[in-house]
Amino acid sequence: MLLASLVFLIISSIQAPTFSTWLLCGLGKAHIVLLLVSKRLSPEWRWALTGILLTIELTLLCSYIMPTSWVGHDEWEWLYETLSHGHFTIYDRPPLLMLALEVLLLVHTFNSRFVRLASPMVLTMALSMMGAQLWLQLQTSSGPSESISLWMAAGLMLLALYQTRPWLAADHPGATRLATVLALGLSSTFMLSALGYWHFQNVQTQYRLERTARQISDNVLEHVSQSLENHHRAMSHLTSAWSMLERPPSQDQWDSLAVNFNDDFGYQALLAFVSPSGVITRVATRGIPPRTGLPFNQLMHPLSGNAPLSPGADGYTDVIDLKGMGPGVMFYLPSRDGRGVIFGATLSVIALAPLLSTLTTLLGEEHVVLNAYEHGRQIYRLGPAETPAEASYCNVLSLGQEGITLCTTPTRQRLAREYSSMPDIVLVVGLIFSLMMFVLFQLNRRLNAQHMMERDARDALEQEAEQRRELQQAIEWMAHHDDLTGLANRRHFMNLAGTWREDAGITLLMIDLDHFKAINDTLGHQQGDHVLAEVARALKLAIDVHNGLIARYGGEEFMALVPGIDPSSLTDLATSLREAVSGTGLIHPATERPITVSIGMATGTAGALNGLIQRADTALYQAKRAGRNRAVLSPPSG
Ligand SMILES: Nc1nc2c(ncn2[C@@H]2O[C@H](COP(=O)(O)OP(=O)(O)OP(=O)(O)O)[C@@H](O)[C@H]2O)c(=O)[nH]1
Known part of the structure; x- marks a missing residue:
């Protein structure tokens, strides 16, 4: 494509009728050569050569758009004639559309990020300018110079296609393409308006000149x-x-x-x-x-x-x-x-x-x-x-x-004086503005996409953190509780009890299901688990009434702690626990009566917890020995 573009520009420059056409073709060819050898050049050289080309093109462009009150035609004429040894006059400038496109293409080589963003618009501009050039030439008389500018336009058009190749080759998801097309539509409308205004003004100027x-x-x-x-x-x-x-x-x-x-x-x-x-x-x-x-x-x-x-x-x-x-x-x-x-x-x-x-x-x-x-x-x-x-x-x-x-x-000179540079200024500014507009649209879209991605990533991260937190809580809960009954395990119970004031009067209770083995044996282990869970729930409700603690001590045995050591209230406590168990409605398969528990109790201070456990256990043993379904209070220690 690059070579085809080079061929078109060579053909047009060989037959170039004016120095300006030749110059423009020369700049285009230099541009292509720069692209071809750019990989072998050091960045400094590449920047320097691009800078030189751009300076020449911008100088030419300025001769269109600088107000004559700043730099008059005579000064421009002097500059060009001096630089081109008399070949070139300000009144014989390269076609503005082609020149503007060449500047754009050259700017296009500067920054790869800009290239990716602006590519579709540069391509659209190239197409529009070539179309406009063709149309303008069909309007005016055709001659060798016209066909040469067509060759030139075709060359620059291929060059634009080449430079937008990375964008054309890129894989664009549907949504992105639609957004790009919308941005292109809006920016192109603006660009075409500028082109239209430029042409309209030129036609007006032409009429004015003819009238004059x-x-x-x-x-x-x-x-x-x-x-x-x-x-x-x-x-x-x-x-x-x-x-x-x-x-x-x-x-x-x-x-x-x-x-x-x-x-x-x-x-x-x-x-x-x-x-x-x-x-x-x-x-x-x-x-x-x-x-x-x-x-x-x-x-x-x-x-x-x-x-x-x-x-x-x-x-x-x-x-x-x-x-x-x-x-x-x-x-x-x-x-x-x-x-x-x-x-x-x-x-x-x-x-x-x-x-x-x-x-x-x-x-x-x-x-x-x-x-x-x-x-x-x-x-x-x-x-x-x-x-x-x-x-x-x-x-x-x-x-x-x-x-x-x-x-x-x-x-x-008369024509140059009659011509207003305003249409050219509007056109060039319009082209730059529409390009910037497109780049801004694209940037905005990218920023939005980036923002959405960041938001999704943040949401995912927060979700994961929440899951971790829940997992952590579950692990902690499992470390402190018995998963069958949901009660605190023995270690957690001991830790919680350790936080009580040491001199506080407490009652420790050891509670054991009576003939539980028979339940397992008769109804199965699963039903046994169910019984354990139901009894645990009932016991907890009863203990909570007394602001106490309860834990599964092991197997079918529970351990509870309640504040207070009043003997009369202890009897009530034991009774309420036994009633809570019988209140579950669970029937022992062997006796076909509500299931029962035996309770061993010991009173003392929180500081002597281990001794209390031992004494309550002994009392429990005594309750079992005495026939079960009862509570025995351990006698006060020594
Ligand atoms: N289903 C079930 N059974 C358990 C669990 N832990 C211990 N057991 C059973 O509980 C039974 C305890 O039996 P024993 O120690 O003989 O006591 P018991 O049958 O209740 O008789 P007494 O305590 O003397 O009234 C054993 O058969 C254990 O297998 C458990 O988590 N689930």
Whole structure:
């Protein structure tokens, strides 16, 4: 793709009609070569070369968008002509669209992050600019220069495709693509508006220029026509004067009237009085030796076919060669005596060059060039030595029998002055803005995606932490409790009891299910577990009433601790526990009566817990021995 792009640019630069096209192609080729060798270059060199190219392109671009109040056309012209040794003028700049695209593509090579973000928009811009270039060229006349800019546009377009390749190759999930398309749509609308505005303004400028050119041309025509009319009127007066004399003017009369007349009209080459036979009898000349006789007959020669002194008619020639005075026209007005007999005619020769040179100041001020044509043949050129632009406007001047065509063409300087750089500024700013807009959209989308990812990751992390916390709690609970009954285990019980004040009076109870083995044996181990769990739940409820602690001591045996050592309340306590167990509704399979527990109790202080356990255990043993389903209080220790 890169090579194809290079080929297109080489073709266009070989045939480049102007230095600007050649320069633009050259910059494009340098850009491609830079891309080709960039991997072998050190970063410093790459940056330096890119910087040089970019400086040149930006300088060219600035010549479009810098207000002329900052840097005038003359300064730009001087800069370019100096740099290009006179090849290049400010009025022959590279096509703006192509130049803007090339700058974008070059900027595109700078930063890989920017490349990824801006790629789709650069590609869209390349497509739009190529389309716009093509459309503009179809609108205007086609010629070799147009086809060359098409080659150039195609080359730059391929270059843009190449540079957006990483983005095109990347795998985009559907949502991302949709977001990109939306961002592209919005940014492209903005960009196309800028392009549209630019084109509209250019068309307006073109209309304005055509109007101005027509106006200048009309002014020129009016100026010349006015001069000729004045001349003709004056000549009629002169002729009338001879008619009033009813004879040809004497030398004195000629000198007093005709010579002054000749001096008044600077563009008049010769004024003469001609006898009916065609011989010049009186003459006043400007630039032609004041002689009478043959030389002027030569001038008169073309008149012979026109019957110059035909009675009653004013006459004039076509534009003729005035032998050494360039092209010109002869006018002649016959004079008649009182009887209407022509006794001679006044002949005036107007040379075109002096006549049109009266326009020098006007043309110079307006910066236009004047060309005069007769039958399509250029016969005269006047105006500043500046290069004329293509646009010109023509009017026909009635001079002689056929008239001549006067065409005014504004110079390029004039066009440059008429052009406002505002459309170009709007276009370039619009392009940059739409690109930035797209990048911002993309950045925003990325940030959103990143934000969502971060939020998801944070949620997942929090969830995991919560799970860990729950697991930790479960582990801790399991470490401190019996999982079958949910009661504290023996160690936890001991730890909790250790927190009680040592001198607090307490009662320790050892509670054991009666004939539990038989339950297991008869109903099964699972049912035995159920019984254990139900009894534990009932015992806990009963112990909680007394703000005590209860734990599973092991097997079918429970251990409880309640504050207080009052013997009467101990009996109530034991009774409430036994009732709680029988209240579960569980029936012992062997006796077919509610299940029962035996309880051993010991009172003392919390500080002597181990001794209390031992004494309560002994009391429990005694309760079992005494027939079960009862409570025995251990006698107070020693
Ligand atoms: N289902 C079940 N049985 C258990 C569990 N722990 C211990 N046992 C059983 O409990 C029974 C205890 O039996 P013994 O020590 O003979 O006592 P007993 O049958 O209750 O008779 P006395 O205590 O003398 O009234 C044994 O059969 C144990 O297997 C348990 O977690 N689940």
